Amino acid sequence: MLIVMNRLEGNVALITGGSRGIGAAVALRLAEEGADVVLTYENSAERATEVVEQIKARGRRALAIQADSAIPEALTAAVDEAAAMFGRLDILVNNAGVFLVGPLEDLGPAEIDRTLAVNVRAPFAASQAAVRHMGQGGRIISIGSNVAERAVFPGLALYSMSKTALVGMTKGLARELGPRGVTVNLVHPGPTDTDSNPADGPNAEVIAGFTAVGRYAETAEIAATVAHLASADGSYITGASIHIDGGFTA
Known part of the structure; x- marks a missing residue:
């Protein structure tokens, strides 16, 4: 894959939930393009350390901060620490999320509160904190989900609702922050090969079959x-919801 080196030279990026999966891949890609990277993690300290070492091996500065995205104060503190440590903050990637699924009748207040706290309130809180440190050219990018638009299995109502909320947040913040030179966008991944959803998992063939590329x-x-x-x-891209889903929502 061709990477345009140093497009992000001099930038500082913060990725929530950056110790594994899509978050780790984003952290490494931004570092390869020249950014210094801060990532948050909840429990995976060892994996977060591995990502930090990989970033440093690419010649960039890196820091991992333990923070539960369900706690706004912890998330705000992590954003402020990142900006203080590296002297600026240019890019926020709202990646941390929880995937709680089940029949409607079985989802209690605890599941609902946790999902909305991490998948909805956390991106909003992190964006609030980050924009205080951003100037012209700031970037806020949230990671949504293909099921925000197409929930093909039962039991996805809560998760789908939480990811759909990011569409409204993205559009609203894009309008509000555009005059300040900050863009706000939403990326909806489709089925992606991660530890929690492996491409060789028990339902992978069926799930891949919903995409256009298979x-x-x-x-x-x-x-x-x-x-x-x-x-x-x-x-020049802001307020957009971009589907990287192999045609899942086509």
């Missing part, structure tokens, strides 16, 4: 679009 995405394919939006090449 396969799962690699995390690097999602990261490539995030990197484009984060760079100057994406400066």
Whole structure:
């Protein structure tokens, strides 16, 4: 894959939930393009450390901060720490999420509260905190889901609702922050090969069959679009919901 080196030279990026999966791939791609990277993690300290070391091996500065995205104060503190440590903050990637599914009748207040806290309130809170440190050219990019638009299996109502909320947030913030030179966009990945949803999992063949191309995405394919939006090449894209889903929603 051709990578345009140094498009993000001098930038500082914060990725929530950046210790694994799509978040880790985004962290590494932004570092390869020249950004210094801060990532948050909830429990995966060892994996977060591995990502940090990989970023440093690419010649960039890196930091991992433990923060539960369900706690707004912890998330705000992480954003402020990142900006203080590296002297600026240019890019926020709202990646952390929870995937709680089940029949409507079985989803209690705890599941509902946790989903909305991490998938909806956290991106809003992180964006609030980040924009205080951003100037002209700032970027806010959230990671949504293909099921925000097409929920093909039962039991996805809560998760789909939480990811659909990001569409409204993205459009509203794009209007509000556009005059300040900050773009806000939403990336909807389709089936992606991660630990939690492996391309060789028990339901993978069925899930891949819903795409037009008949396969799962690699995390690097999602990261490539995030990197484009984060760079100057994406400066005229804002308020957009971009599907990287192999035609899942076609």
